[in-house]
Amino acid sequence: MVSHVAKHTISVMVENEFGVLTRVAGLFSGRGFNIESLSVAPTLDDSISRMTIVTSGDDRILEQITKQLNKLIDTIKVIDFTDTEYVERELALIKVLATDDTRAEILRIVDIFRGNVVDVTARSYTMEITGAPGKIQAVVELLKPIGIQELVRSGPVVLGRGAKGWVG
Amino acid sequence: MKKTGSQILLESLLQEGVDTVFGYPGGTVINIYNDLPDYPIKHILTRHEQAAVHAADGYARATGRVGVAIATSGPGATNTVTGIATAYMDSIPMVVITGQVPTPLIGNDAFQEADIVGITRSITKHSYLVKDVKDLARIIKQAFYIARTGRPGPVLIDLPKDVQIASTKFVYPESVELRGYKPTYSGNVRQVEKAAKMILAARRPVLYVGGGASASDAGQDLIQFAELIQAPVVTTLMGMAAFPSSHPLSLGMLGMHGTYYANMAVTNSDLLVAIGARFDDRVTGRIAAFAPKAKIIHIDIDPTSIKKNVRVDLPIVGELRDVIEKILCKLREEGESVEALPDLTAAWRSQVAAWRAQYPMTYKPSNSVIKPQYVIEKIRELTAEDAIIATEVGQHQMWTAQFFNFSHPRTFLTSGGLGTMGFGLPAALGAQVGCPDRQVIDISGDGSFQMNSQELATLVQYQLPVKIAILNNNFLGMVRQWQQLFFDKRYSQTPLELPIDFVKLAEAYGATGLRANHPDEVEDVIRKALATPGPVLMEFKIDREENVMPMVPAGAAIDEMVLAS
Numbered sequence: 001m002v003s004h005v006a007k008h009t010i011s012v013m014v015e016n017e018f019g020v021l022t023r024v025a026g027l028f029s030g031r032g033f034n035i036e037s038l039s040v041a042p043t044l045d046d047s048i049s050r051m052t053i054v055t056s057g058d059d060r061i062l063e064q065i066t067k068q069l070n071k072l073i074d075t076i077k078v079i080d081f082t083d084t085e086y087v088e089r090e091l092a093l094i095k096v097l098a099t100d101d102t103r104a105e106i107l108r109i110v111d112i113f114r115g116n117v118v119d120v121t122a123r124s125y126t127m128e129i130t131g132a133p134g135k136i137q138a139v140v141e142l143l144k145p146i147g148i149q150e151l152v153r154s155g156p157v158v159l160g161r162g163a164k165g166w167v168g
Numbered sequence: 169m170k171k172t173g174s175q176i177l178l179e180s181l182l183q184e185g186v187d188t189v190f191g192y193p194g195g196t197v198i199n200i201y202n203d204l205p206d207y208p209i210k211h212i213l214t215r216h217e218q219a220a221v222h223a224a225d226g227y228a229r230a231t232g233r234v235g236v237a238i239a240t241s242g243p244g245a246t247n248t249v250t251g252i253a254t255a256y257m258d259s260i261p262m263v264v265i266t267g268q269v270p271t272p273l274i275g276n277d278a279f280q281e282a283d284i285v286g287i288t289r290s291i292t293k294h295s296y297l298v299k300d301v302k303d304l305a306r307i308i309k310q311a312f313y314i315a316r317t318g319r320p321g322p323v324l325i326d327l328p329k330d331v332q333i334a335s336t337k338f339v340y341p342e343s344v345e346l347r348g349y350k351p352t353y354s355g356n357v358r359q360v361e362k363a364a365k366m367i368l369a370a371r372r373p374v375l376y377v378g379g380g381a382s383a384s385d386a387g388q389d390l391i392q393f394a395e396l397i398q399a400p401v402v403t404t405l406m407g408m409a410a411f412p413s414s415h416p417l418s419l420g421m422l423g424m425h426g427t428y429y430a431n432m433a434v435t436n437s438d439l440l441v442a443i444g445a446r447f448d449d450r451v452t453g454r455i456a457a458f459a460p461k462a463k464i465i466h467i468d469i470d471p472t473s474i475k476k477n478v479r480v481d482l483p484i485v486g487e488l489r490d491v492i493e494k495i496l497c498k499l500r501e502e503g504e505s506v507e508a509l510p511d512l513t514a515a516w517r518s519q520v521a522a523w524r525a526q527y528p529m530t531y532k533p534s535n536s537v538i539k540p541q542y543v544i545e546k547i548r549e550l551t552a553e554d555a556i557i558a559t560e561v562g563q564h565q566m567w568t569a570q571f572f573n574f575s576h577p578r579t580f581l582t583s584g585g586l587g588t589m590g591f592g593l594p595a596a597l598g599a600q601v602g603c604p605d606r607q608v609i610d611i612s613g614d615g616s617f618q619m620n621s622q623e624l625a626t627l628v629q630y631q632l633p634v635k636i637a638i639l640n641n642n643f644l645g646m647v648r649q650w651q652q653l654f655f656d657k658r659y660s661q662t663p664l665e666l667p668i669d670f671v672k673l674a675e676a677y678g679a680t681g682l683r684a685n686h687p688d689e690v691e692d693v694i695r696k697a698l699a700t701p702g703p704v705l706m707e708f709k710i711d712r713e714e715n716v717m718p719m720v721p722a723g724a725a726i727d728e729m730v731l732a733s
Contacts, residue, residue: 015348018297023289030290060475067472073294073314076348 005058007036009088009158012051012069013077013166016042020074024051027072033057033065037155048076052157077166085161091154092136093118095126097147106146113139124149132156173301173332174199177265178207180308183340186236188212188227188601190220194240195280196267199332212601212630215622217244219594221251221264222620226595228260229581230556231602232385234315235262241269242280245326246287250588252322253291257585258406259383261320263311270330271299285326293321301334306341313344318351319470320383351469355486355494362482363441363465364498368505370439370463372516373399376422379406379584380444380468380488387411387577389492390443396499398510400520402430404445405569406584412575419520420529423451424720425566428527428729431720433520434459435727442466444488447477448585457725467491527718527731529570538687540564540639540710543694544571547609547637550694554579555607558596560616561589563645566716568611590619593636597623600632607635607698614640614664624677627703635697636705638670641712649715653730654722674705683707 014020021040028035036054043050055065062082069078096106103125110117110127113135119126129139133156140151159165171179177200181189188210193201204211214220217239224235235255239248245266255262269278285295294314296307304327311323367373375394381387381403387410394401394417401411402422413420419430434440440462445451452458455478466473466480467488474483484491499506531541544567547557557572558581559565565582574580581599583591596610617638627634648662671681680700684693690708697704718729 018299019285019289019295022286026289064472064476067474071470071472073346073349 005056006082007054007056008062009081009086009156010053010055010066010069011079011081011158012053012075013043014049014051014072015074015076016047016049017074020049023072023074024053024069027068028055028065031064031068033061037153039155039157052155054156079160079166081158081160086158087161088132088156088158089130090133090136090156092129092139093126093152094129094139094143094148095124095150096143097123097149098125102146106143109139109142115139169337170335171338172199172203172335173298173304173327174203176301176304176336176338177308177327177332178203178209179338180305180340181209181236182207184234184308184312186234189236189238190214190223190227190598191238192217192220192240192244194244194267196241196269196329197238197244197332199329200238200265200267210601212597212626214594214597215625216620217247218251218590219597219620219623219626221248221262222254222588222591222594223598223601224262224264225251225255225260225591226558226581226598227602228255228262228598229595230578230599230606232578233261233602234312235260235598236265237262238265240267240280241284242282244280245282245284248284249287249291250586252288252324254583254586254588254591255322256291256293258379258583259320260322261316262322263308263315264322264324266324266326267332268297268326268328271328272330274328285324288324291322292324295324295326297326298328298331301331301336304331305338309341310344310346313346314349318349319380352471352485353469353487353490355467355484355491357494359482359484360491360494360498363484363495364502366439366463366465366482367397367441367495367499368502368509371513372436372438373397373513374433374437374440374462375399375401376434376440376442376445377401377403377407377411378443378445379404381407381410382577384444384469384488385577386444386488386492389489389496391415392496393492396496396506398513398517399441400433400517402426402434404448404451404584405582407445408569409574409577409580413573414575419524421569423448423726424453425570425716425718426726427524427529427570428718428731429520429523431726431729432523434462435725436519437462440464442468443492444468446473449477452477453720453724453726453728457727534711535687537711538684538690538708540567540641540708540714541571542687543637543639543690543708543710544568544611546690546694547611548572550691550698551607551609555609556581556596556599556603558582558592558599558608558610560592560610560612560619561587562613562616563641563649563714563716564611564613564616564639566646567639570716589616592616593620593623593634596634596636597626597632600634601630608633610634610636612636612638613645614638614642614668614670615644617670618668621673624674624679624703624705628678631702633701634703636703637694638705638707639710640670640707641710641714642667643712646716648713652713652715653719670705670707679703679705681705681707683709685709
């Protein structure tokens with residue numbers, strides 16, 4: 001059997017109830033599956049939360065992950081975006097130390113990547129960048145030599161392309 | 169009219185048809201116990217919470233109904249853990265109710281507080297912490313529904329003391345609405361058609377039957393299936409009683425301690441139809457060498473069981489009886505080609521018969537020392553056909569599986585998945601409560617028995633006529649066997665040197681104790697035990713170093729069996 005380990009993005013609609021996050025997280029840890037990132041928030045229907053999980057594994061592991069997620073009583077729907085067209089976005093907040101020498105360069109980078117400065121002090125800029133994880137990574141790489149003081153990434157969220165959508 | 173949480177709990181149990189619960193009182197369930205005498209619910213007081221859960225489990229296995237256990241918070245709740253895990257691994261329908269400290273104290277490390285929902289998350293099918301008495305009736309309804317439908321399993325309800333005291337209007341919901349839980353019962357018709365084609369094309373078919381067949385009472389359908397296509401049937405430990413071992417097509421158990429012919433049949437088959445089985449490592453041996461020539465059809469109600477351990481050529485998700493009936497229907501439509509099948513597979517059945525003749529299931533009898541297999545054969549001979557046998561875990565469990573020749577559904581209660589020593593006695597107790605007119609026997613080892621021997625008290629208190637057969641070799645025999653075969657006879661910590669007087673132990677609890685030291689005494693002891701009312705403990709001093717054979721060593725393929733030691 002060919003096993004090809006790849007990254008997969010899965011959306012999981014769950015009952016917005018006590019303990020659901022630990023059930024999902026516990027499922028991954030208990031069965032030795034990886035979670036690379038996880039973001040969760042309520043949907044239009046606030047009795048449902050939507051999780052976006054980035055995981056990795058070969059086809060057999062991914063099949064087990066989706067089956068095991070579906071098996072949870074609180075799971076309403078699992079969408080595996082592998083082999084589908086989807087839009088993927090992540091938000092990063094990046095705090096960069098700024099000196100007289102670097103201020104202009106930082107702002108240029110923010111501009112090139114269509115980010116916004118959301119907080120500024122005499123010694124720093126905090127900026128928001130949204131985009132596919134690759135774009136965030138590119139910004140991070142550019143800013144690293146200048147001096148990143150703090151960084152937070154939301155983990156990606158995704159929606160399928162086209163008019164079709166999942167309505168609870 | 170308003171009712172308190174504890175009254176709502178008991179009312180809801182009645183609504184679910186529960187007439188028996190197993191439990192142990194404590195501080196955070198005292199309100200429930202205070203209300204209990206007002207309800208027509210029989211409560212069996214075990215002597216340990218673990219035993220209450222195993223008893224509810226045995227009750228469920230023997231009757232097919234949902235078992236119910238109650239324990240208090242903290243240590244009471246943590247004592248249920250092994251019982252819950254046992255039930256989870258074997259897919260037993262069960263609802264466990266634990267008391268919890270009052271909601272304002274949760275998380276404060278209060279006296280007898282334990283996060284039992286957290287602790288049991290990975291060993292329950294689902295669990296609830298009830299925070300509002302208004303949710304209680306709905307949660308109980310859901311819990312029972314989840315426990316018994318789909319692939320059954322244990323559900324835990326953690327009920328804080330203040331929720332038991334709070335009151336609200338009691339309305340028991342008529343239906344369950346769970347948008348995330350909709351088991352697939354009906355097998356996909358196209359998959360069924362493909363299965364029929366594969367069956368017609370097979371020349372060396374084997375049906376591999378697991379615990380799912382026991383859970384769904386699919387015995388009759390299995391017999392029809394096997395007979396129509398004249399395929400040999402192998403069963404797992406959990407599937408044993410689902411297909412009668414007296415049937416000419418039965419090859420008994422496969423796997424680590426399976427029969428030679430079952431393992432040879434599976435290894436050489438060209439089609440393996442897995443029915444409610446999950447390809448456990450004790451069944452498959454070295455996975456790469458398991459059924460290497462076979463196409464595999466896997467029928468199971470739980471999609472996660474499929475392709476978890478082995479490649480599967482054709483998955484069919486659904487309730488076993490539905491799927492088998494559809495396959496039978498499809499095959500019968502084929503007319504001549506299905507009628508020709510038994511002839512086309514006749515050579516295969518002769519080959520299987522040759523393997524059976526070559527190495528039948530046997531043991532070396534003795535006139536001087538009691539052979540455990542002999543005891544088991546005698547118990548079978550002297551009990552009614554429908555006797556319910558529970559076991560603990562170890563050598564005696566495997567000898568029972570090999571030599572009892574189960575032929576009736578729900579008559580073999582054993583911890584297959586988790587392998588829980590101490591399961592048998594409380595499970596037998598629960599089965600006897602659920603089936604008061606049946607003969608229930610716990611076949612035990614001296615090691616396992618001591619893990620829950622306190623339940624002798626429960627048997628005596630309720631005068632439950634369970635008969636206990638301890639095959640005493642003064643060893644933790646299965647581990648000793650491994651040490652003998654794979655660790656150069658270094659019997660580290662496996663001799664149970666202290667010679668316990670089990671007869672006196674039984675008598676101390678007020679039960680009858682009997683002992684056989686010699687093969688001549690075995691039959692008399694069993695006869696006497698069966699004729700004695702109430703609980704009886706039989707101690708058989710068996711051959712100390714008898715082994716369970718055949719055996720597939722860990723890591724070997726299942727056709728690489730050690731046949732004798």
